[in-house]
Amino acid sequence: xxxxxxxxxxxxxxxxxxxxxxxxxxxxxxxxxxxxxxxxxxxxxxxxxxxxxxxxxxxxxxxxxxxxxxxxxxxxxxxxxxxxxxxxxxxxxxxxxxxxxxxxxxxxxxxxxxx
Amino acid sequence: xxxxxxxxxxxxxxxxxxxxxxxxxxxxxxxxxxxxxxxxxxxxxxxxxxxxxxxxxxxxxxxxxxxxxxxxxxxxxxxxxxxxxxxxxxxxxxxxxxxxxxxxxxxxxxx
Numbered sequence: 373x374x375x376x377x378x379x380x381x382x383x384x385x386x387x388x389x390x391x392x393x394x395x396x397x398x399x400x401x402x403x404x405x406x407x408x409x410x411x412x413x414x415x416x417x418x419x420x421x422x423x424x425x426x427x428x429x430x431x432x433x434x435x436x437x438x439x440x441x442x443x444x445x446x447x448x449x450x451x452x453x454x455x456x457x458x459x460x461x462x463x464x465x466x467x468x469x470x471x472x473x474x475x476x477x478x479x480x481x482x483x484x485x486x487x
Numbered sequence: 488x489x490x491x492x493x494x495x496x497x498x499x500x501x502x503x504x505x506x507x508x509x510x511x512x513x514x515x516x517x518x519x520x521x522x523x524x525x526x527x528x529x530x531x532x533x534x535x536x537x538x539x540x541x542x543x544x545x546x547x548x549x550x551x552x553x554x555x556x557x558x559x560x561x562x563x564x565x566x567x568x569x570x571x572x573x574x575x576x577x578x579x580x581x582x583x584x585x586x587x588x589x590x591x592x593x594x595x596x597x598x
Contacts, residue, residue: 407588412495412590413590414491414574414587414588414589414590414591415531415574415588416588417585417586430585431585462530462531473519473521473536475521475533475536476533476586478530478531478532479530480529480530481528481529481530
């Protein structure tokens with residue numbers, strides 16, 4: 373299995389509080405991604421990174437920010453959590469551009485509940 | 488219309504059965520195609536890529552039909568361990584190269 377860890381694995385927080393989720397990889401892959409998964413929806417891309425300090429928005433980026441100061445770490449921050457951000461969050465990595473049949477490897481996920 | 492659509496199922500089949508899933512995609516410029524498998528409360532994992540010529544991996548066969556914009560997954564001789572959700576994934580260049588995930592088709596194989 374690819375070396376990807378996510379922390380915390382479970383978190384319950386209250387509306388309006390800031391939350392940071394961490395993704396750590398030991399594969400030295402260039403690309404890193406944050407997705408959320410909700411019932412009835414496929415995984416939806418929040419933000420992605422194509423290198424250290426290089427990040428861009430995905431399709432559901434409102435209310436989220438990211439940072440990548442090292443190759444191995446990609447942080448997702450909810451500036452002020454809302455109940456609509458209750459979800460399962462997956463981090464993923466890929467060695468090269470995902471377009472050309474390059475596999476994405478996923479972390480174990482973080483279950484976030486916002487009360 | 489969703490960019491990638493799948494029948495959510497569940498497909499309930501007995502061991503040994505053959506089962507097929509289809510997935511339709513809306514963007515004709517889509518370039519890469521995959522099937523991922525996701526076990527309950529686990530992360531998705533790549534099952535197989537889907538190439539234009541079709542491909543097979545043991546009991547699993549994947550096909551791509553670009554003209555009709557769908558991909559399929561055939562599972563022969565189903566095992567209990569095949570019970571999972573199967574995610575159809577399509578990539579295309581939409582400002583950035585991105586993967587679009589279907590919501591998944593749930594398969595339950597029973598004894």
